[in-house]
Amino acid sequence: MIEFVNVKKEYNHDVVALDNISLNIGKGEFAFLVGPSGSGKSTFLKLMIKEEEPTSGKILIDGKDIGKLKNKDIPFLRRKIGFVFQDFRLLYDRDVYENISFALRVIECSEREIKTQVKNVLEMVGLSGKEKYYPNQLSGGEQQRVALARALAPKPPIIIADEPTGNLDPITAEEIFKTLLDINARGTTILVVTHAKDIVNTLNRRVIALDHGKIVKDEQKGGY
Amino acid sequence: MTTRTYLIKEGYDNLKKHGSKTFSTMLIICATMLVLGIFIILFQNVNKNVETVRLEQGLQAFIDDTATDDEIEYMQDEIKQIEGVKEVKYIDKDMAYEDAKEAFKDQEYFLEGLDKVDIFPASFVVTFSNIDQSSTIKTAVEKVDGIYKVKYNETTIQAVISVSKIVNIFLLGVGAVLLIVSIFIISNTIKLAVYSNKREIFIMRYIGATNKFIRTPFVIEGTIMGLVSAIISFIVISIAYVLIYARIPKVGSSLGVFGFLPYSTLWYQILIVYVFLGLFIGIFGSAISIKKYLKA
Numbered sequence: 023m024i025e026f027v028n029v030k031k032e033y034n035h036d037v038v039a040l041d042n043i044s045l046n047i048g049k050g051e052f053a054f055l056v057g058p059s060g061s062g063k064s065t066f067l068k069l070m071i072k073e074e075e076p077t078s079g080k081i082l083i084d085g086k087d088i089g090k091l092k093n094k095d096i097p098f099l100r101r102k103i104g105f106v107f108q109d110f111r112l113l114y115d116r117d118v119y120e121n122i123s124f125a126l127r128v129i130e131c132s133e134r135e136i137k138t139q140v141k142n143v144l145e146m147v148g149l150s151g152k153e154k155y156y157p158n159q160l161s162g163g164e165q166q167r168v169a170l171a172r173a174l175a176p177k178p179p180i181i182i183a184d185e186p187t188g189n190l191d192p193i194t195a196e197e198i199f200k201t202l203l204d205i206n207a208r209g210t211t212i213l214v215v216t217h218a219k220d221i222v223n224t225l226n227r228r229v230i231a232l233d234h235g236k237i238v239k240d241e242q243k244g245g246y
Numbered sequence: 247m248t249t250r251t252y253l254i255k256e257g258y259d260n261l262k263k264h265g266s267k268t269f270s271t272m273l274i275i276c277a278t279m280l281v282l283g284i285f286i287i288l289f290q291n292v293n294k295n296v297e298t299v300r301l302e303q304g305l306q307a308f309i310d311d312t313a314t315d316d317e318i319e320y321m322q323d324e325i326k327q328i329e330g331v332k333e334v335k336y337i338d339k340d341m342a343y344e345d346a347k348e349a350f351k352d353q354e355y356f357l358e359g360l361d362k363v364d365i366f367p368a369s370f371v372v373t374f375s376n377i378d379q380s381s382t383i384k385t386a387v388e389k390v391d392g393i394y395k396v397k398y399n400e401t402t403i404q405a406v407i408s409v410s411k412i413v414n415i416f417l418l419g420v421g422a423v424l425l426i427v428s429i430f431i432i433s434n435t436i437k438l439a440v441y442s443n444k445r446e447i448f449i450m451r452y453i454g455a456t457n458k459f460i461r462t463p464f465v466i467e468g469t470i471m472g473l474v475s476a477i478i479s480f481i482v483i484s485i486a487y488v489l490i491y492a493r494i495p496k497v498g499s500s501l502g503v504f505g506f507l508p509y510s511t512l513w514y515q516i517l518i519v520y521v522f523l524g525l526f527i528g529i530f531g532s533a534i535s536i537k538k539y540l541k542a
């Protein structure tokens with residue numbers, strides 16, 4: 023589902039953020055991407071959605087070489103990948119329903135599809151009944167779940183999350199990871215960047231560790 | 247709510263969010279349209295008057311001095327056969343001299359000592375049955391052998407024509423400047439709307455919105471401003487014209503008197519220009535201001 027072949031990424035011709043990365047994350051897999059600050063984790067995710075271009079190498083998403091995509095095809099690549107951010111990136115002047123339906127409007131769903139799908143994803147993240155709340159009326163964990171619901175709404179085959187629990191307390195973080203596991207159990211491929219050592223250790227999933235842009239560890243049932 | 251109605255609603259919401267800016271933008275667009283409207287009105291009125299005078303007075307074709315009487319007769323026949331020609335009147339050198347004397351009645355000293363043969367050539371006065379053919383007739387007459395110069399007999403409105411030329415150039419210049427200002431102002435207003443929605447646009451791009459989807463509400467915002475300005479300008483200029491028209495002479499009321507066209511022959515031209523101008527200013531102005539946010 024996600025394949026990197028000899029990918030190198032340099033910023034400004036001197037900072038090597040990723041150095042000759044090759045790996046393959048299969049359909050339906052759940053993987054953690056860990057490593058110290060500046061090791062290239064966010065860069066890895068940005069390359070997947072073409073927010074950044076690799077200096078060399080090839081990236082395949084769902085079997086397709088994304089280096090060959092034209093600018094106008096990028097939105098369609100991004101529709102395959104639900105992105106969850108550390109800082110949620112919600113729209114604070116719109117309620118929960120609008121925040122989620124927004125993602126469905128973008129892909130031009132009908133109003134009826136939007137209604138049922140918003141209801142579905144709110145149920146999945148455990149926020150049923152909060153449609154009319156504004157983000158500021160919700161706790162941090164709830165806001166992150168709204169962001170997760172928004173990423174899920176268009177039913178992308180891949181979810182990537184960049185430190186989704188970085189701003190949350192351990193218990194709330196655990197709930198978010200539970201939700202991610204649920205979603206994974208329904209077949210969605212998931213890649214999560216995290217510093218939450220304890221959770222990585224208890225969940226026993228694939229762990230890919232980066233350091234200075236290189237893969238230093240890749241274990242199927244790994245720990246931090 | 248379909249995608250389209252959603253995008254239109256978003257554009258409309260933007261307009262309301264920046265109410266006073268929207269208002270001042272539309273004011274500038276209206277000013278542009280009014281100036282261009284006045285241009286159209288003057289231009290059409292002058293053209294119509296010139297046409298009327300041409301139809302009434304026709305054109306004058308001057309004959310080479312070397313032409314013999316037979317040749318002149320032959321030329322007259324030839325011109326008569328041109329389509330759209332109503333009448334061809336021959337004016338010989340003596341008549342031309344008499345005409346000139348008549349014209350300079352009080353200043354006959356002008357003509358004293360002049361060799362009338364050289365100064366006043368023989369000519370034909372050609373009148374038209376159909377004004378639309380005036381320019382083709384003119385070219386056809388110019389091609390006739392023995393004719394060395396052809397001009398419209400429009401002396402009576404020559405002054406109007408030259409004044410209107412200056413006024414038209416001035417109006418077109420002002421209109422062009424205002425058009426550029428309008429596009430600049432509308433694109434600035436849209437830029438403000440884009441800026442206040444920056445976060446939204448940023449998120450939209452992450453969740454796979456196409457450029458078209460992102461652009462549409464802003465283009466709609468610009469288009470609404472353009473079209474509403476067009477309608478307001480049209481109403482203002484229509485009322486003004488009808489009020490002024492009631493107090494002035496009409497076209498063709500008497501030979502050579504400058505008269506105005508009835509509004510029924512003008513309104514649709516103004517409306518069409520306004521609608522296209524409104525669309526152009528709105529779409530072009532908004533498209534340029536959103537462009538830099540759409541780089542993938």
Ligand SMILES: Nc1ncnc2c1ncn2[C@@H]1O[C@H](COP(=O)(O)OP(=O)(O)OP(=O)(O)O)[C@@H](O)[C@H]1O
Nearest residue numbers: 033034037038039058059060061062063064065066
């Ligand atoms: N836009 C950029 N321009 C220049 N250098 C950059 C840019 N983005 C990242 N870098 C550099 O690339 C390297 C990897 O950055 P990246 O953001 O991928 O790290 P990270 O693993 O996500 O770190 P963190 O855990 O702190 O988020 C760092 O040295 C960083 O300074």
Ligand SMILES: [Mg+2]
Nearest residue numbers: 063064065184
């Ligand atoms: Mg990072």
